[in-house]
Amino acid sequence: MTQQEPTSISAQPASATPPTRTPLLLLIGNPNTGKTTLFNRLTGQNARIGNYPGITVERRAGDLTLRADGPPERVEVVDVPGAYSLSARSAEEQIALSAVLGWAENPRPDLCIVVVDAGQLARNLYLVLQLLELDVKVVVALNMIDEVRDNPPNPAELSRFLGVPCVATDARHGTGMVELERAIRATLAGPARSPLSISYPEALERDLERVSAALPSDWNQSPPRARALSLWALTSIEADDELLGIDPALRARCLSVRERAEARDIDQEVIATRYARIDAELPKLYPRLEAHPKKRRTSERVDRVLLHPVFGFAIFIGLMLLMFQSLFSWSDPAIRLIESLTGLSANFVEAHLPESIVRDLVTRGVIGGVGNVVVFLPQILLLFFCIGILEDSGYMARVAFLMDRIMKALGLHGRAFVPMLSGFACAVPAILATRTMERQRDRLLTMLVVPLMTCSARLPVYTLIIGALFPPSRVFGWLPVQGLLMVAMYLFSTFITLISAGVLGRTAVKGRRIPLILELPPYRLPSLIGTLSMMWRRARSFLREAGSGILVFTILLWALLSFPRPAHVAQPPPPAAAIHQQAHSAPSPLAHDAQPPSHEPSPIEQSYGGRLGKAIEPVLRPLGFDWKIGVGLIGAFAAREVFVSTLGLVYGIGDADENTTPLRDKIRQERRADGAAAYSPLMGLSLMVFFALSCQCMSTLMVVYRETRSARWPLFMFGYMTTLAYVASLLVYQGGRMLGF
């Protein structure tokens, strides 16, 4: 869903904004310039997160009250995704231009604050020049001024060159904020500035006139803007670009101009002319010109250790293990706490309400569903804490740098490494973590393969199957079979994940091959407040966006496995309420008493879910599964480990977990009609393979739905994973039988 924003439909130039509307400020700048820190500083961490119209790129907006020089005035600030340039070949890159000009349902901004790295004007000024050419109001924030104390640029000199206010700031420590507010207020009130004019080679100027003649009327509001947009069109539009809303006549004109240019290199003419302008000015901006600034040298010295072939990798592996350990183990106490709170509230309601269907709905459906949502929070918060620290410090770019060789072979971006690793703990936070990737295609591909990693919810299932069906014997006298199987499952899932990434990247999510360009920012101290606020925002958006869906599905699953209710017996608790990562507590002694006489079907067997399990039995038979496993698979949609408790209910064992002895015994003793054991080790292996590959997790599907904003990708994911699981299990079971197991 797109966030509702007031859309300016006025066709007047930005300078004549009606006074009734809240002024809109855009924060725009290269990546790694402290733009987000400045956004947080200005808006006081109260970002509203939405989406840009028509595309799933996050749009962050906040409020700022200008206090300097006059009565308080509220303005809205939008943080535009980091960009090196306004020219674009894809819809994602197009956002920056659309945001600046108020196109494509974006509200029209009144002022652009360009955030530049004060130590890197030689490159950062390129984007500033592009904005000035567009004839929009600009204020330049010379940010991170604290890092260039030894060679500070001169804001007055820069202001003279650009013709717009330039303010030295240090967003991290809050320096220069009052001056920035003053510049914002003055520029908002003042007339539009006269645009800086860059003269291009004459042949190019003639090309620009030809393109300009083909501009649609709303692109042609002032001569400087028409010229700038002609430049933009000429360096952006291509026969195979992925831009949105480009007028066909303009596209044809650009292509014909490019074609006629023949040996001339239009891209280079435009870009080199702008850089020549910057280069000519640089000596006046800095006390001295440094090809290799001190800040860089310091970072490069640190990199000599952190990117060292031996120590670098050792530190990398250590850091990743630490992060993984925190996700996997340290989140456990919090998860258990959430589980016991859920259990306590369910008990409380049970004690205070008479036995009824409403009570069951509240305890099993609603409270269980809320638990199913909240239980993800510890891992989400921990993962985003790690990501915040890694990003802020500059180490995340080094992870991509170190792993690029390997990730490239899989068709994935180096930044996919952290989400993939987190997938071993849980796919839900891992999918949320793909937001650190800039390209839609990279995000999508990572999202699609992450759920194949062995997450912690599969462990109880594996434990039950291995414990019940495989003997605790040892291979070669010392290798435990059970442990070996567990390791094999991890290796198997990793292998399949990598293969799938390679295959899907060449088929389902094929995209324009974009060569790697990675910036390695200097190391900086991470900001704790920035990281904490990001964690909070991520958690909040997860609760708001995915939470309701997970809750609804939990209730639906509860209903599926509880209705119709047998008239005569009291209900054992249906399983959908069981929540993620059950506490590994000792089985309750009540479990034994809960077994009904064996001839009587358990209530779950009579439920719609039970009937559905029986109905799909013919499909599951070739994999070695019977209807009881089928019901378990249906219940497992709530979360994979719910398979265990659902199977327990099928056997009339309440509160079963993977170490429950009666459940294991039941599985071992289960007989087919001919008296042979129903469940063989081969069937166990087939079931584990099925669990490794299938998408038995509605929370994962829900999160993919929220992140891609379409039903297409979760459905595709469910389809491909289920097919993969079915075929692999079939091969295991039928192949094994042919071999005589």
Add this chain to the structure above:
Amino acid sequence: MNLAQTRIGQVVTVAHVAGDSSFRRRLMELGLVPGTRVEVIGVAPLGDPLELLVRGSNLSIRHVEAQGIAVSLGEASSAERAKGTAAQRESNESLAPRGLARSAP
């Protein structure tokens, strides 16, 4: 020579950027235009990608793409750089009439 043939620590000057059009535009927009000083900082432990210092920032690109960037050893003086831009402008001008002569509606 091209950028992939350089050694760590060498300082070179960009002569020409080749490659897929959207990639070379992106590289040039990051400041790798002809005449720009590039310092080769290092190579990732697995042999790829390269780390370069361009206009005060550390950029990383892969070997295969570095092969498309023609460079000359050493740093161009600012006078030479200015001459390079002027020469390029002249060559543009000289080609321009041909482009225009062919123009048709």
